[in-house]
Amino acid sequence: MIVPATPDSIRSAAEQLRSGAVVAIPTETVYGLACAIDAPEAIRRVFELKGRPSDNPLIVHVASLEQALTLADVADHDIVRRLGSALWPGPLTIVVRRSGLVSDAVTAGLDTVALRMPDHPVTREIILQAGVPLAAPSANLSGRPSPTRAEHVEADLRGAVMVVDAGPCTYGLESTVVRVLGTQVVILRQGALSAATIESALGTMSVRAASASDEVHRSPGTRHRHYAPNVPVVLCDSPEQIGATIEAHPSERMLVLCSADAIAALPGVPTRELSASSLFDEFRRAEALQVDRIVVLCDDNVRTDAALLNRLQRAAETSHAS
Ligand code: AMP
């Protein structure tokens, strides 16, 4: 059931969470399927509702730096303070060694926990009123595009939980997940915050993408099938390649996603503007329109956006495109 975010629904969501229920909540990245971190039955239900693989840990959401520190091992408090004070609240998830307050159920047995302070007044108020940190993965069925509107959650979970509706998400893409290794910030999952933004906020620390040698630290979730609509996704490098794809499949209904700059180069083709914040919404629109194929123009606007490119590549590799 979708309920608009009001003081009453926020209070009700917080009460339900405190008493061990699962509630879908808005954040600035994507909608989350939340439960209290001290409610083992609710944590199990989150995995069950999503069909989430049991080895994929949940991000824990906090309302303050102090609350985050209670969840981190003392040895990592400096890291939480340093990154948190520079970039929280915001779409940055920091992986640190966990304290005794965080259970195996949340971390899928890992000795680390992923922490984030969302930059959304409704999320913050729900966490504050619940009085407990909230574990929350994206509120989609596992493998599907993340939900950026309350209706997306309702479509995937079919009324199983209350959805607090605060409108479309500002970023529309998941948080960036990082871990500090030595003096470097390593990006375990590309997301709403770019490496350049993180680097400029942190000053002296360098930021890099995870490499093969970081395998042991990798976000377990990046191994799983992800972000794919029920429509094949094909990536093209140029308007000419899109033309050739359309010609090769004359009987198919296609939808082209491309940056605003490129729309003029594709006259006569059903086209929607592509941006990181609208990608998942466009995937779900294309499903509703029952097109046969989504064709995406990966020009420089896309190739220079690591998170957008990552989601597109994952969607293309896991879809049944020929
Ligand atoms: P989701 O909230 O569904 O967008 O996924 C959260 C992401 O954070 C997944 O890719 C998880 O694997 C990752 N994650 C959560 N906890 C940890 C952790 N302790 N170490 C590394 N990655 C984590």
Ligand code: MG
């Ligand atoms: Mg997810």
